Each structure stands twice: as C-alpha cells, then as structure tokens.
Amino acid sequence: MNKLPAKTLLTVFICLTAFCGAAYSQANYRKIDNYKPFYGWAHHFPQDYMILRQFDNEGKNYLLLVNPQTLETRIDERSFYDVKPMDVAAARDFFKSTPYQKALRRAEKQSVTIQDAGIESGLPKETGINLTADLCPSHRPLDRRIFTDIFNEFKKVERPVPVALSVTGVWMRQHPQDLDWLKQMQQKHEIYITWINHSFNHHVSLKAPLKENFLLEPGTNISYEVLETEKAMLKNGLLPSVFFRFPGLVSDQQLVYKITDFGLIPIGTDAWLAKGQQPQAGSIVLIHGNGNEPTGVNDFIKLLQSKTRSIAGKQWLLYDLRESVDEEFEGSK
Structure with missing residues (x-):
C-alpha cells in the first residue's frame, strides 16, 4: 500500500474498508479462547506484518497483526498467512528499521x-x-x-x-x-x-x-x-x-x-x-x-x-x- 499523506483521511478510510477488509470489520468475537501474546513474522503478498497476539474463536485461529510501516492493525485468520513464530526480541529486531519499532x-x-x-x-x-x-x-x-x-x-x-x-x-x-x-x-x-x-x-x-x-x-x-x-x-x-x-x-x-x-x-x-x-x-x-x-x-x-x-x-x-x-x-x- 502506498504511503498516504496525513491529510488524506478519507482515502485512508477507503483503504481500511476495501484493501484491509478484516481490519475494519465490525465482527464481534464473542467466544474468544486462548488469547495470548504471540510474536513473529506474517506475510500475505505483498505485505509483511508483525504478529502481536493469537486467539481462537468458534473453532478458528486468529492473529492480531500490525503493519510496521503504517501502524495499522488488523485481525485475520492465521491460515491466510505464511507465519514464522519468534520471541518478542527477535521479532522487534527483524522489524527494527520500521516506523513502528522506531x-x-x-x-x-x-x-x-x-x-x-x-x-x-x-x-x-x-x-x-x-x-x-x-x-x-x-x-x-x-x-x-x-x-x-x-x-x-x-x-x-x-x-x-x-x-x-x-x-x-x-x-x-x-x-x-x-x-x-x-x-x-x-x-x-x-x-x-x-x-x-x-x-x-x-x-x-x-x-x-x-x-x-x-x-x-x-x-x-x-x-x-x-x-x-x-x-x-x-x-x-x-x-x-x-x-x-x-x-x-x-x-x-x-x-x-x-x-x-x-x-x-x-x-x-x-x-x-x-x-x-x-x-x-x-x-x-x-x-x-x-x-x-x-x-x-x-x-x-x-x-x-x-x-x-x-x-x-x-x-x-x-x-x-x-x-x-x-x-x-x-x-x-
């Protein structure tokens, strides 16, 4: 996703609803189990994400992810991504040059x-x-x-x-x-x-x-x-x-x-x-x-x-x- 100027907020909103669909969904996760910190790298072309949390809901496994370039978060099923688990120190080092880690x-x-x-x-x-x-x-x-x-x-x-x-x-x-x-x-x-x-x-x-x-x-x-x-x-x-x-x-x-x-x-x-x-x-x-x-x-x-x-x-x-x-x-x- 291209970098957007701070003032283009309506465009940002369109991006969040269209490109990042799950990120803005009003889904209510009513049956959350095993909610815990879980760190690592997740990839879904063309974007890399840092993983922050993992949880189960109604038989599916979900990740809370952050785009380290834009600081936008999203919730998605783990199965949508290539995932490499890391400890928090290794994950932070992997993304050390990003605005999020800075x-x-x-x-x-x-x-x-x-x-x-x-x-x-x-x-x-x-x-x-x-x-x-x-x-x-x-x-x-x-x-x-x-x-x-x-x-x-x-x-x-x-x-x-x-x-x-x-x-x-x-x-x-x-x-x-x-x-x-x-x-x-x-x-x-x-x-x-x-x-x-x-x-x-x-x-x-x-x-x-x-x-x-x-x-x-x-x-x-x-x-x-x-x-x-x-x-x-x-x-x-x-x-x-x-x-x-x-x-x-x-x-x-x-x-x-x-x-x-x-x-x-x-x-x-x-x-x-x-x-x-x-x-x-x-x-x-x-x-x-x-x-x-x-x-x-x-x-x-x-x-x-x-x-x-x-x-x-x-x-x-x-x-x-x-x-x-x-x-x-x-x-x-």
Whole structure:
C-alpha cells in the first residue's frame, strides 16, 4: 500500500474498508479462547506484518497483526498467512528499521519520568493536533459534545474526523449504550476511532503516592490489565491499536518496558487541557470524555470555535494518531 499523506483521511478510510477488509470489520468475537501474546513474522503478498497476539474463536485461529510501516492493525485468520513464530526480541529486531519499532524505541527512551512517559507529540511541522480522549471508569455518561462538535466543525473539510479514544475495560462494561453510539458514528463515517488500551480496571487511590498508584499499585497484574482490555475490545467489535495510555499518565521505567514487551507504544500528552496546557502544532491533546472533566471539554470546544476559519481553509486539522507517529519516525534512525 502506498504511503498516504496525513491529510488524506478519507482515502485512508477507503483503504481500511476495501484493501484491509478484516481490519475494519465490525465482527464481534464473542467466544474468544486462548488469547495470548504471540510474536513473529506474517506475510500475505505483498505485505509483511508483525504478529502481536493469537486467539481462537468458534473453532478458528486468529492473529492480531500490525503493519510496521503504517501502524495499522488488523485481525485475520492465521491460515491466510505464511507465519514464522519468534520471541518478542527477535521479532522487534527483524522489524527494527520500521516506523513502528522506531516509535517503540523512542517511547522506551522517555521511560524514566514517573508521569507522562512515552510519545508526547506527533508531527510538529503540521498545523493541527492529535485529539485523544480518555474513557476512564465513570458513573457519568459519555460527554457526547466532543464528538458532535468535532464532526460539525470538520465535516466539510475532513470526514471521517480522526480521534483516538483511550478506553478501559470497566468503562466498556458500564457504558454499552455510549459505546454503541460511538460505533454508530464510526459506521456512518462521521468519525474514525483509533482505540487505545487504557488498562482494564484503572485502579486509583486518593491517598497512595504516585510510585504506588494506578498501575504501580502493588499486586497489579499487568498481563490481565492489557490482555483483558484487548479481549473486551474484540468482543465489542473494536479493533485494538498498538497504543497504550497509562492511567493517570503514571508509570516507571520497568512498567514502560513491560508495556513495550506487549508490542504497545505508550502515548503521553503535551497538552492536558484541563491542567491549562496549551496545544502547539502537532500536539497530542488530552481531554476526558467520560463526563468527569467538563473543564477540559469546554476548553477543547472553545479551541475548536477559535479555529473555525482555519478549519474551513484546511489550515488547522485533526490528525490520525497512527499517521502522525509513523510519519514522524519514517525517516529517523
């Protein structure tokens, strides 16, 4: 598949639905068994893929694959591919020159800080942002203004509008109607969602220090937090991406490497709007769409309104997180 410019989002969508059929299917894998990490090389002419997961569903064996050039994921039957199993280190070395592996290495280099480790911005040369909205566990309903407003602002110049949603397993379980509403917006080609793994439980303590909080809480089962979220995505007809966002943006170096060993790229932010951080060109913007952070949502809506003329002139756009990351690392070492 030819490399597409970041702004050609409708073309990207057509590619995902036509060329990569299984990648965008709304199939719900209701009877998943033996879901586990499985790494290696898979080939179906003319494309090489890195294998991330393997599972069974209704008597068939499936693979979760990533295109290491575009960071696009897909689910397919194993029988469609030539497959060479490898351990994770060998697989990463095999694909070491690709944008996907370069992004993983960049995230690992930024792993020392306890907050906001990982990739914090996309394409600094582009005028626009990468919007990410977190869906942490919440008793409040989805803040639908985010999605209706971005569609209304961008529908004449950019459709579907790309947005990345960091979703937890608990939120999916608690908000099936909100999840269905988002899926309907995607099915109508109003938005295109990159689904980011945000852990299953998103445990948080109001008293514990950061070094013992969120996923750093003693006794946390990282495999469960990662893999059960992916399984919940698949059972709900969602396609897991190669991105992971730490709950509370809290991690340590050891935890970052555990996540990258799953083949996932930690995504931070350089513009958490509710904290007063202002987005720059190429920023990965963070807001919470779970109803718990109206200030951040209001700030984003004000930002949209201030950019109305620039949006109309295609001078300020929302970018697909996968494309921003893969283009940033395409020519890097």
